[in-house]
Amino acid sequence: MTGRNRLIAVAVLLVCAIAAAAAYALTDHQRPARAGAPASPPTGSVLAAWIPHDPGLADICRTALPSQARDTLALIARGGPFPYRSDGVVFENRESRLPRHRTGYYHEYTVVTPGSADRGTRRVVTGGVGEQYWTGDHYTSFQEIDARC
Structure with missing residues (x-):
């Protein structure tokens, strides 16, 4: 693999990592509340x-x-x-x-x-x-x- 190809591969991996992090940040990671149960409020002030x-x-x-x-x-x-x-x-x-x-x-x-x-x-x-x-x-x-x- 040439130096230029390595640089392209690193850039592609970096873009994929950023896209995955952005997708993770934009999704809801809370467990869904039981049916009919209100979502619990945040703890702390x-x-x-x-x-x-x-x-x-x-x-x-x-x-x-x-x-x-x-x-x-x-x-x-x-x-x-x-x-x-x-x-x-x-x-x-x-x-x-x-x-x-x-x-x-x-x-x-x-x-x-x-x-x-x-x-x-x-x-x-x-x-x-x-x-x-x-x-x-x-x-x-x-x-x-x-x-x-």
Whole structure:
């Protein structure tokens, strides 16, 4: 094998290793929860351990959210009761705007919109390992909620 061929082989192996690492990082490695059982929340303090789950999504500080969104987050933390029957239902991520995970990983909650005659367009979507996302435009765009600020 010539020096040039060795260099090409090393480059190919390096590209394969990077691709495998990226594929591993983009997949969900949690064990699926038992049927009907909620996913367990992360251990430790969310404030101390917050790391963005998708660096491609913009972040938003919890304190920058509308007060109604912070109210919804408090209800989620307490486990309800929620004002809408559809709060807590599975969010299917059909638009694939959030990181890809198994069906049932995400759940959506209504953020009250003052003056709206219906549920409005604002939602908080939670993930199975504690991440939280904000959408003010009914899933057209998302921002990951940073609990540290």
